[in-house]
Amino acid sequence: MTEAATGHYSVMADEMEGYLLSEASGAGHGAYCDCTAGEGGYARRILRRTSGSTVIAIDCDRAALDRCRRRLSEFRGRVQYFHGSFSKIADATSGHLPLAGIVADLGLSRLQLADAERGFSFRLEGPLDMRFDRSQELRAADLVNRGGERELANLLFRLADERFSRRIARAVMRARPVRDTTHLAQIVAAAVPRRGHRRIHAATRTFQALRMAVNDELGALGALLELAPGLLAPGGRFVVVSFHSGEDRMVKHSFRRHAAAGIYKLLTRRVVRPSADEVKRNPPSRSARLRAACRTGQEFPIK
Ligand SMILES: C[S@@+](CC[C@H](N)C(=O)[O-])C[C@H]1O[C@@H](n2cnc3c(N)ncnc32)[C@H](O)[C@@H]1O
Structure with missing residues (x-):
């Protein structure tokens, strides 16, 4: 093929x-x-x-x-x-x-990215999953809807160099429960300052960090x-x-x-x-x- x-x-x-x-x-x-x-x-x-x-x-x-x-x-x-x-x-x-x-x-x-059900993409509506191995328990929803604010901010900063990690974590706490991928993408986009010509989508780093954490x-x-x-x-x-x-x-x-x-x-x-x-x-x-x-x-x- x-x-x-x-x-x-x-x-x-x-x-x-x-x-x-x-x-x-x-x-x-x-x-x-x-x-x-x-x-x-x-x-x-x-x-x-x-x-x-x-x-x-x-x-x-x-x-x-x-x-x-x-x-x-x-x-x-x-x-x-x-x-x-x-x-x-x-x-x-x-x-x-x-x-x-x-x-x-x-x-x-x-x-994997194109399969909405897997929850890897901020462009496609899907569950906050992001597990490579679907027999594993931990999902992105656990980190987003259950973890603490500081824990989430640290994760975004450590794994994706997200400079607005604290603002994003605070916005997520206020909006909980976060329903799905596109809901999370909206929360992140609203939490970070708008820029004219952003090179990447505002939620790119957040999704990358969550995926990396879920799959260690x-x-x-x-x-x-x-x-x-x-x-x-x-x-x-x-x-x-x-x-x-x-x-x-x-x-x-x-x-x-x-x-x-x-x-x-x-x-x-x-x-x-x-x-x-x-x-x-x-x-x-x-x-x-x-x-x-x-x-x-x-x-x-x-x-
Ligand atoms: C970029 S793709 C590899 C594409 C492959 N080189 C090809 O030519 O088709 C990465 C793959 O690695 C798997 N993967 C990621 N982390 C892994 C890990 N810790 N152990 C085993 N597989 C992993 C993902 O599920 C995904 O299928």
């Missing part, structure tokens, strides 16, 4: 493929872990380029994993699916270690960054695509720290951004940032 047919574009797929599967990585054999299988775009690239490989496809959204399974049906036998967080990568990949490569494409997909996205990334070096074979590659400056910072620091300890060789000295052509074809890709590292032969953890 083409990207246009599925309504989903895999961001920086050529760059991901270049770093994950270059000649130097010994592509073609072994097991690769796609931590965020989503619509299967990255996994398909890996499977096509490497005839002898296995892909472990992880996603904590069961509906996404089911779509991925259908889309990759032609590769049956070469893909293993794991429903859960990539913070459980050690469980998901046991039996396939050490890995030839790990890739993570953080955040949410366009299909920084916590999961932190766990993955710590576990990855212990799972990769010497020469194995680790590629991370993020859309959030806080996430990119975590990746940068982890890669540098492990490089200083001799565990990684950095493949990207500077962050890699999508080409102008890609941004034109797929505007949401504009905030993507890619970093890659290669596992050395150094023992891990170092005693």
